[in-house]
Amino acid sequence: MFSRVLKLAIAALSVAVSAYAQIAAPAPQAAQASAAQPVRIAMIEGLSGPLGNAGEAVHRNLVWAIERVNARGGLQLDLRRYDSKGQTEEALAALRAAIDDGARFIMQGNSSSVAAALIDAIDKHNERDPARRVLFLNYSAVDPILTNEKCSFWHFRFDAHADMRMAALMRVLQEDRTVRSVYLIGQDYSFGQAVLREARRQLGALRPDIQIVGEELHPIGRVKDFLPYAQKIKARTAEVRGTSAVITGNWGNDLTLLIKAAREAGYDGKFYTFYGNALGAPAALGAAGVGQVVAVADWLPNVPGAQSEVFYRAFRERFPRPEDDYVHMRMQLMMETLAQAIQKAGSTDATAVARALEQADVTLSGQRGRMRAGDHQFQQPLVVGVMARQAGDGEKDGVKFDVEGSGYGFRVIRQLKAEQAEQPTTCQMVRP
Incomplete structure (x- = not known):
């Protein structure tokens, strides 16, 4: 029995070493x-x-x-x-x-x-x-x-693309029957406009019971203080009983500052995001984001599987600074x-x-x-994750890997195969 266990352990170690060698370039x-x-x-x-x-x-x-x-x-x-x-x-x-x-x-x-x-x-x-x-x-x-x-x-x-990402988020929001109102906010350029447009369409098709209480576009990369936006979100969503959610495609500092302002304003609703899983966003929310911030991505560090874990550890070894x-x-x-x-x-x-x-x-x-x-x-494939604390003593739903040393990471709650995420195209390709 011991011999068989030893052989299995050696085999598993060999797989891990091989996977590491595949991705951990010098x-x-x-x-x-x-x-x-x-x-x-x-x-x-x-x-x-x-x-x-x-x-x-x-x-x-x-x-x-x-x-x-x-x-x-x-x-x-x-x-x-x-x-x-x-x-x-x-x-x-x-x-x-x-x-x-x-x-x-x-x-x-x-x-x-x-x-x-x-x-x-x-x-x-x-x-x-x-x-x-x-x-x-x-x-x-x-x-x-x-x-x-x-x-x-x-x-x-x-x-x-944005419609594919939105469809993945909507698979989670569709089942979240606690959400009764939504505020849409995004950056005022083609992508931000596309996100809000598709959010309206998919909400109407999948969750017509949800009330859209606000819709706003702001200048990209130029807003220093999002508190007025956050206060408006809080006031508008408070008008509808039940849990509220913000849907946003914001990225970079436009997302981090929005999330910080929401925390300062006392907004306690959810965030359905395209990019809420890094670049300062989890640290900005802290404990208030646990179970409340949802993000869609092509991959997340806590995707189950030995190969995924080896891949992530190799990146962190190459770039060890939390930031x-x-x-x-x-x-x-x-x-x-x-x-x-x-x-x-x-x-x-x-x-x-x-x-x-x-x-x-x-x-x-x-x-x-x-x-x-x-x-x-x-x-x-696409995955959807929800913000969670890093695993520790007594942490029932904690995750193995946090983000940027914040103590918070994302637990995978939905995985979509490539064929599930795929959408039709209207492209009329002209080839040379």
């Missing part, structure tokens, strides 16, 4: 150089200003993913960063500079309006200058229009997909790599994603 100085010419990648993102923390979080994810690819050998990726300051004109200038610098793969995500402008600019550039065609890999810009009416052969999205704790599985899959496509195409020619990307099917640490050729929308 730091840049330890990675082996390749004789091949490095493939230049340009990250165009807001790295300064009020939403700069979100851009820096992206950069850490891309660095880690590239270290893993480079450590395997056979392909060397070279990441260069360009600060758009969150502005469309700055992003377009950065695009021109990146192309002149030799980049053929452009990555951006933290603004759907910027992404839309980049798609238009890249479409025109690729038509005008076929010898220097580029591809746009989008990791976070989730306005549904980008893979529907504005779909482009040169654009690939690796995040679930650097925001790992995106989709960004890791994006880089794995690009590496796979370049190697399959046998070149960095944008057209050849795009055709390989259309057929991409990639797995990392138990998470699988595939690219849908019809609209270039990545299809992957």
